[in-house]
Structures are given as structure tokens and as C-alpha cells.
Amino acid sequence: MDSPPEMVVGADIDVKKLMQDIHEEVKRKREAGLYPPDLLSDLDMVAGIDTSDPEDEFNRAMELFRQAAAFTSRVETGSRLPVVAPLATVYKRVVQKGAGWYIGAILGQAQNFAGHTNRMIGMLADRIHELDERIDSVQDAQSAATPQAPVPDAEVTNRVEALEAESGTVRARERLALLERSVRALEQRLAEGGTHPQPDVTPTADTGSEIELDLDYVDFENLFRGSEESIRERQRSYLDLFRSVPGPVVDLGCGRGEFVELLVGAEIPAYGVDRNPGMVARCHEKGLDAREHDLLEHLASVPKASLGGVFCAQAIEHLSVRDVPRLFELAADAIAPGGRLVIETINPESLFVFASAFYVDLGHLRPLHPLTLRFLAEKNAFKDIDVLYSSMPDDSIKPNAIELTGTEPLDTVIRDVNENMGRVSKIVFGPQDFAIIATR
Amino acid sequence: MKVAIVMPRFGEHLSGGAELLGRWFAERLSERGDVVDVFTTCATDNIHWRNDVEPGTEQYGRVRVMRFPLGPRDTDLFNELDATMRQGFDLGDDMELVWLRNHAASEELEDELYSRADDYDVILALPYLFGTTYFAYETCPDKTVLIPCLHDEPAAHTRFVRRMLSEVRGIIFNSDAEARLARRLVPTLAPWATVGVGVERNEEPAPKGRRRPSAPSILYVGRREVHKNYPLMVEYFTRYKARRPSDLQLVFAGGAGGPLPERDDVAYVEPDWGTLDVYRDATIFCHPGVNESFSIVLLQAWLAETPAIVHAECDPTREHCERSNGGLWFRSYPEFETILDRLLASPDLCAKLGANGRAYVEREFSWDAVLKRFDAAIERLLSERAA
Numbered sequence: 087m088d089s090p091p092e093m094v095v096g097a098d099i100d101v102k103k104l105m106q107d108i109h110e111e112v113k114r115k116r117e118a119g120l121y122p123p124d125l126l127s128d129l130d131m132v133a134g135i136d137t138s139d140p141e142d143e144f145n146r147a148m149e150l151f152r153q154a155a156a157f158t159s160r161v162e163t164g165s166r167l168p169v170v171a172p173l174a175t176v177y178k179r180v181v182q183k184g185a186g187w188y189i190g191a192i193l194g195q196a197q198n199f200a201g202h203t204n205r206m207i208g209m210l211a212d213r214i215h216e217l218d219e220r221i222d223s224v225q226d227a228q229s230a231a232t233p234q235a236p237v238p239d240a241e242v243t244n245r246v247e248a249l250e251a252e253s254g255t256v257r258a259r260e261r262l263a264l265l266e267r268s269v270r271a272l273e274q275r276l277a278e279g280g281t282h283p284q285p286d287v288t289p290t291a292d293t294g295s296e297i298e299l300d301l302d303y304v305d306f307e308n309l310f311r312g313s314e315e316s317i318r319e320r321q322r323s324y325l326d327l328f329r330s331v332p333g334p335v336v337d338l339g340c341g342r343g344e345f346v347e348l349l350v351g352a353e354i355p356a357y358g359v360d361r362n363p364g365m366v367a368r369c370h371e372k373g374l375d376a377r378e379h380d381l382l383e384h385l386a387s388v389p390k391a392s393l394g395g396v397f398c399a400q401a402i403e404h405l406s407v408r409d410v411p412r413l414f415e416l417a418a419d420a421i422a423p424g425g426r427l428v429i430e431t432i433n434p435e436s437l438f439v440f441a442s443a444f445y446v447d448l449g450h451l452r453p454l455h456p457l458t459l460r461f462l463a464e465k466n467a468f469k470d471i472d473v474l475y476s477s478m479p480d481d482s483i484k485p486n487a488i489e490l491t492g493t494e495p496l497d498t499v500i501r502d503v504n505e506n507m508g509r510v511s512k513i514v515f516g517p518q519d520f521a522i523i524a525t526r
Numbered sequence: 527m528k529v530a531i532v533m534p535r536f537g538e539h540l541s542g543g544a545e546l547l548g549r550w551f552a553e554r555l556s557e558r559g560d561v562v563d564v565f566t567t568c569a570t571d572n573i574h575w576r577n578d579v580e581p582g583t584e585q586y587g588r589v590r591v592m593r594f595p596l597g598p599r600d601t602d603l604f605n606e607l608d609a610t611m612r613q614g615f616d617l618g619d620d621m622e623l624v625w626l627r628n629h630a631a632s633e634e635l636e637d638e639l640y641s642r643a644d645d646y647d648v649i650l651a652l653p654y655l656f657g658t659t660y661f662a663y664e665t666c667p668d669k670t671v672l673i674p675c676l677h678d679e680p681a682a683h684t685r686f687v688r689r690m691l692s693e694v695r696g697i698i699f700n701s702d703a704e705a706r707l708a709r710r711l712v713p714t715l716a717p718w719a720t721v722g723v724g725v726e727r728n729e730e731p732a733p734k735g736r737r738r739p740s741a742p743s744i745l746y747v748g749r750r751e752v753h754k755n756y757p758l759m760v761e762y763f764t765r766y767k768a769r770r771p772s773d774l775q776l777v778f779a780g781g782a783g784g785p786l787p788e789r790d791d792v793a794y795v796e797p798d799w800g801t802l803d804v805y806r807d808a809t810i811f812c813h814p815g816v817n818e819s820f821s822i823v824l825l826q827a828w829l830a831e832t833p834a835i836v837h838a839e840c841d842p843t844r845e846h847c848e849r850s851n852g853g854l855w856f857r858s859y860p861e862f863e864t865i866l867d868r869l870l871a872s873p874d875l876c877a878k879l880g881a882n883g884r885a886y887v888e889r890e891f892s893w894d895a896v897l898k899r900f901d902a903a904i905e906r907l908l909s910e911r912a913a
Contacts, residue, residue: 101848104854
């Protein structure tokens with residue numbers, strides 16, 4: 087134990103000075119390496135309080151989870167009942183003691199499950215942190231290489247060539263270009279007085295608009311979203327929902343126009359809207375009707391009850407917290423009775439998406455829960471509301487069941503473990519997307 | 527003065543600081559001769575909000591207590607709206623009212639309050655988050671003085687709270703830190719004053735020869751709820767004991783909630799609340815909560831001359847420590863560890879902090895001092911609008 091310094095306590099104590107002294111002692115000890123790093127990081131994590139910081143919000147959620155996972159068979163046996171309190175206490179103690187062996191066995195299984203879940207969520211969190219750090223280090227390198235102007239200079243070019251040589255693929259150039267654009271956008275925000283590009287999650291804030299990112303979404307989609315063909319195949323399942331709707335269908339955030347193509351191919355009048363000129367240009371190349379417009383402004387501009395349907399896939403998670411309910415309100419006005427609303431987004435009920443899809447896209451502000459979207463649809467008088475889940479993660483990334491050995495009691499344990507892992511797997515590796523489907 | 531107090535639950539053994547505050551004001555005001563009527567519901571449990579006791583009028587000392595049944599409650603709808611609100615979404619005016627109507631509200635109470643409003647000089651409504659409070663303000667906006675007991679949580683950012691804070695007749699805050707929070711939420715705050723709560727010793731002197739237990743201990747008092755931040759304290763205590771093996775104990779007193787950690791050095795006591803013994807027996811009182819508007823238990827600990835440690839992120843409790851020189855505050859584990867090292871090594875330091883704390887409570891929070899501030903506040907708040 088480190089012996090505390092001698093204290094001289096006078097008649098008057100000034101706790102502010104005392105706290106200054108304590109802060110200095112803590113600083114000295116930190117610098118002397120007297121706190122193991124794991125101890126500091128672990129404990130600083132649960133000490134977080136500010137819920138306006140998403141990182142802290144996650145830590146708080148983890149703390150709630152840990153707390154919920156602290157099972158115990160020990161409960162209070164005291165009683166406040168008048169007169170019968172001693173009797174009630176004895177009764178509670180007898181029951182607790184008598185049933186202890188049985189409850190203990192059940193608790194063992196629950197603790198086993200909680201332990202696996204805790205570990206898996208911890209691994210996912212570590213992975214997310216690792217990705218964050220990698221992004222930070224690339225940003226730092228970029229800032230150092232381009233102190234004045236954020237345009238690629240000779241050093242960046244050299245790094246591109248080095249990366250190309252290393253990987254043997256032009257993908258490196260594309261990835262670096264993407265990162266350069268991200269860094270430029272971050273620098274621009276910093277220059278404008280922002281500290282860090284956090285999503286605006288305060289519904290009362292004045293700045294509720296979509297975050298402007300200087301990101302080439304055509305490049306981005308080509309790299310990360312998947313080929314146009316694969317997206318068309320994925321979205322084909324929504325096509326039947328728009329047959330016989332009472333008017334044209336608009337695809338909000340149409341991207342490269344995959345779903346507009348499907349609609350037009352099925353002879354359903356349709357057009358796309360996207361605020362990204364590159365995406366709109368790509369649609370025009372394919373001969374599709376696409377308009378460059380803000381999604382909400384466009385919806386607000388169409389005559390009331392003039393649309394047969396609104397389709398919006400993987401776009402609502404780019405909207406600010408104020409614009410999400412607004413989208414539903416405007417869609418309710420724009421869609422004619424009998425028309426359809428289909429909104430697809432990333433499914434936050436599957437924890438795996440936070441280690442993969444969600445944080446890949448810098449434009450994603452916050453995940454949206456199916457219950458939230460269902461609520462918004464209900465609030466705006468949509469009917470026949472349904473949630474459709476899709477995009478199951480590949481089986482190859484899920485934990486495998488342990489094979490039985492044919493010997494007891496080992497197989498009993500293995501069956502328990504497999505059952506518990508199955509439950510964890512269901513939470514962690516659920517469907518990666520969902521769509522809210524509603525009729526006007 | 528004729529006073530109505532509107533609060534969602536009223537009773538002797540209810541947990542919760544706001545419930546205690548409302549009851550104490552009712553007792554003290556009636557004892558000095560004011561006419562005090564309490565308008566409350568038939569609920570005693572703040573989780574399920576059921577009509578646990580019969581409606582009707584009863585006498586509690588000199589206070590007349592009128593209980594009204596809660597209206598029908600759609601729990602599923604409430605939970606759905608509540609979850610949405612707590613994610614930071616704006617429910618809109620209509621849905622907020624639905625949320626409130628399903629969160630401890632009674633139309634019969636509102637009808638009665640409306641019909642009797644002229645009988646009272648002032649209507650005190652507390653705390654901010656319940657239907658009884660909001661609808662009291664809606665029913666009698668010109669007579670209602672809000673005692674919000676405000677915390678910085680998503681519900682505090684709702685439209686109805688901001689409307690109430692800016693349009694109610696007046697507001698009585700428990701601490702300056704709480705008033706600052708309200709000013710951050712609402713730029714145009716209604717007339718307000720800071721009063722606080724009286725905390726006094728109401729016990730016989732401790733019997734001679736009574737000694738503190740030999741093992742040092744840290745005391746936590748109240749409900750074991752995650753939002754009270756008690757898991758953090760358990761985590762810190764566990765780490766402290768791992769790095770500093772000793773006979774130090776963590777003692778929980780009163781209040782239900784989450785499970786007790788299964789450790790030999792963790793104990794639970796059901797104290798005699800008529801005395802301050804539970805605080806006297808502790809070496810250090812720890813209050814890790816970050817969502818407090820006042821903290822009665824902190825002041826009770828100081829009355830027992832027990833030094834306190836609080837979380838640095840909680841402005842009201844930290845300010846109590848700063849103003850009293852009776853407690854210290856931690857923001858991280860190393861600070862917690864260093865503070866404990868110092869306090870446990872120096873009974874003298876503990877004694878000085880405890881004595882400072884007691885002097886502060888007796889000076890600032892005797893009922894005489896509090897009621898003086900209360901009278902001045904009511905007079906000013908009722909005249910400001912009228913002027």
C-alpha cells in the first residue's frame with residue numbers, strides 16, 4: 087500500500103485546496119505508473135456520466151448490462167410489517183436456506199449465459215474501439231502530411247504507391263481517396279468551430295439538419311454497399327408491395343437507382359430522388375428519372391395525396407433526429423389512400439451491425455429502432471404496419487455448436503453451453519436490416 | 527397562510543427524496559399554524575402506480591390528506607412512449623400529454639383542486655415529472671408554485687417541462703445548481719427562488735458510552751438503483767479492497783433495489799430512522815449519485831458529523847461540500863482511492879470535515895432558516911406576477 091502523505095489539519099479546512107492537493111497526488115501517481123493501465127481504463131469507463139456523449143451512453147448501457155448480469159440468490163430477509171416482522175423474517179430465512187441448492191443451480195446456468203454474453207459484447211466493443219483508433223491514426227497522419235492544404239501532395243502519393251505495392255491492388259488508392267475526403271470534411275467542420283463531428287441527437291438544438299459530408303457516395307457505394315446487381319436482388323422482395331398502388335412511387339435516397347430500375351421494369355411509374363449529384367448522374371446514365379433534391383424538401387413539394395408510394399432504403403439513418411419524424415409526417419401527406427410506405431434501415435437489434443455496417447458509413451447519424459419507426463408510422467395514421475427483417479449474417483461468422491461426445495455428464499454441459507451460445511448468437515447475429523412497411 | 531400541496535404519493539414510509547420533502551413541508555407548515563391540505567393519489571408504489579389504498583380524506587397530524595384514485599393507465603403505451611422519450615425523441619405536444627396522463631394522474635384530483643382553488647393562497651406542486659404536478663399547473667396556473675426537484679435527464683427536456691418552467695406562477699428550487707440547470711433548459715424562466723429543505727436532529731442525545739464499531743466503514747443510504755450510480759461505488763470499493771486489503775466495510779442502509787454484492791465485507795442494515803445512529807456508525811458517508819437536486823441523506827450524514835464523499839459530476843452535492851467544507855468529491859477511481867487513503871489514515875481530518883458539515887447544516891438548513899426563505903420566496907413569487 088502506498089502510504090499517504092502526512093496531513094496537517096488546521097482549524098479550518100478548505101476542501102477546494104484539499105482537492106487540488108489530491109488531484110496533484112493522483113497526477114504524480116499516474117505519471118509514476120502506479121495505476122495499472124487496465125485498472126484505469128476499466129474504471130474510467132464506468133465513471134462516465136455525460137449522456138450527451140455517445141461513447142458515454144454506450145458505457146452507461148454496458149454498466150446497466152453488467153448490473154443486470156449480477157445475479158445473486160441472496161435477498162433481504164428483513165420485514166417492516168407491524169407485529170409479525172420477526173415471524174416474517176424467520177419464514178423468509180427458512181425459505182431462502184431450504185431452496186438455496188435449487189436456486190443456486192438455476193443461477194449457475196444464468197451466470198454462465200451472462201458471462202458468455204458479457205465477453206462477446208466486450209469483444210465487439212474492443213473491435214469498434216480498434217476501428218476508431220485506426221481511423222484516428224489515419225486522420226492524424228493525413229493532418230501531419232497536409233498541414234496547410236488538404237490536397238494530396240507528393241508524400242500522400244508516395245503512400246498510395248506504397249500501399250498499392252503492398253497490397254497489389256488499386257483498392258488501396260480508392261480507400262485512401264475516401265479517407266482523404268473524410269479528413270477534409272472533418273477539417274472543414276473543425277474550422278467552422280465544431281470540436282468533433284458528433285451526430286446531433288438533441289431534438290431541441292437549432293442545428294437539426296443532416297450532416298454535410300464531403301464524401302463521394304458513388305465511390306463509397308461502389309466500395310462498400312455492394313454491386314448494383316446484388317442490391318437489385320436484395321430489393322426485389324419489396325417490388326410486390328408497390329404493384330397496383332394509386333400513383334407513382336418515389337425512391338427517396340435512390341442512390342444508383344437499383345430500385346427505380348426494378349419498378350420501371352415492372353411497369354410501375356417511378357422516379358428517384360437523391361441529394362448527391364453523382365448518384366443522380368449515375369441514374370441518368372441508365373436512362374432513369376432521377377432528381378437532385380433534398381429528400382424532405384422534395385416530399386414537402388409534391389401535392390398532397392399525389393404519390394402511390396414512398397420507398398426509402400438505407401437513408402433514414404442519415405437524417406437528424408428532428409428530420410426522422412418529419413419524414414413520416416410528410417410521407418403521410420404525400421401518399422394517397424391505399425399507397426405504401428416502405429423504409430429500410432440497419433437493424434440495431436442485431437449487435438453485429440455495430441461492428442460492421444453501421445460505423446462504416448460516416449454519414450450514419452444514429453441507428454433507429456423498429457419500435458420507434460412503428461410508433462412514428464402509427465402516430466401518422468398509417469395502417470397495416472409491419473416489420474420485415476432481412477440480411478441475416480453469414481453463418482461462417484457465428485459461433486459453432488460444440489459437438490457432443492457421447493459421454494455424460496460432459497454432454498449435458500455441452501448442451502447447456504450450446505443452448506446458451508444459441509441465445510447469445512440470436513442477439514448478436516440477428517438480421518442486419520429491417521423495413522417498416524405501412525399502408526396509407 | 528392556506529397551502530395546498532399536490533404530490534403523486536404521500537405517506538410516512540415512502541421512499542424518495544421528493545416524497546420526504548413534500549411531507550416535511552406539510553408537517554412544518556401545519557405545526558406553525560398554516561392550513562395545509564395535501565392532494566395526492568391512492569398509489570404508494572412508484573413502480574406499478576396502482577390504487578393501493580382507499581380514496582377519501584384522512585388526517586395526518588394537523589394536515590388534511592385527500593386521496594384520489596389514479597385514472598386508468600395503459601402501461602404498454604406508457605412504456606413505449608417513455609422509451610421513445612428517453613431516447614431523446616420529441617413526442618410532440620399531444621403524445622406528451624398522453625404520456626403524462628398515464629404517469630400518475632387523477633382527473634378527480636384536478637376537479638377537486640379546481641373547485642377549491644380559491645380556498646388557498648398558494649398551491650405547491652412537486653416533483654416535476656408526474657401528471658399530478660403538470661395538471662395542477664394546468665388547472666390552476668396562477669396559484670401553482672412548482673417545486674420541481676429537477677434532474678438532468680431526457681424527460682427534463684420535454685415540451686411540457688419547459689412550458690411549465692416558463693409559465694408557472696413561481697418555482698422553488700432546492701439548490702442553486704438545480705436553478706442553473708433549469709436556466710439552461712428554459713431561457714425565460716418563471717420567477718424563482720432557492721429554498722432547500724430543513725434537516726434537523728429529532729432524536730434524544732446518544733446514550734453515553736455508545737461507540738462507533740471498531741471496523742471502518744463506508745455508508746450508502748437509499749434505493750439501490752443504477753441511476754443512483756451505486757454500481758460505480760461498488761466497483762470502486764471492490765478495486766480499493768483489492769489494492770488495499772483491510773477490514774473496511776461497505777454498508778448499505780434502507781431502500782430496496784438491485785442485489786447486494788455477495789462479499790463478506792458488504793453488509794446491509796435496516797436502521798432506526800428516528801436516530802442518526804446509522805450515520806454515526808459509519809466512518810465515511812458516500813453519495814455517488816449524479817442526478818440529485820438536493821440530497822437529504824447527505825445533510826443527515828453531516829448532522830451526525832460523518833464526513834462525506836460525493837461524485838464530482840453532481841453539482842448540488844458537490845456544491846454542498848464546497849460550501850460546507852465538510853466533504854470531498856471524486857471523478858475517477860484514482861481520486862476515490864486517494865480520498866479514501868487520506869480519510870482512513872486521519873481520524874482528525876474526518877472529525878473536522880464532519881464538524882464543518884454539521885455546522886453548515888445547522889446554519890443553512892434548520893427549519894427556521896428554511897421557512898424564513900420559504901416565506902420570503904412565496905411572498906415575492908406571488909407578488910411578482912401580480913405586479
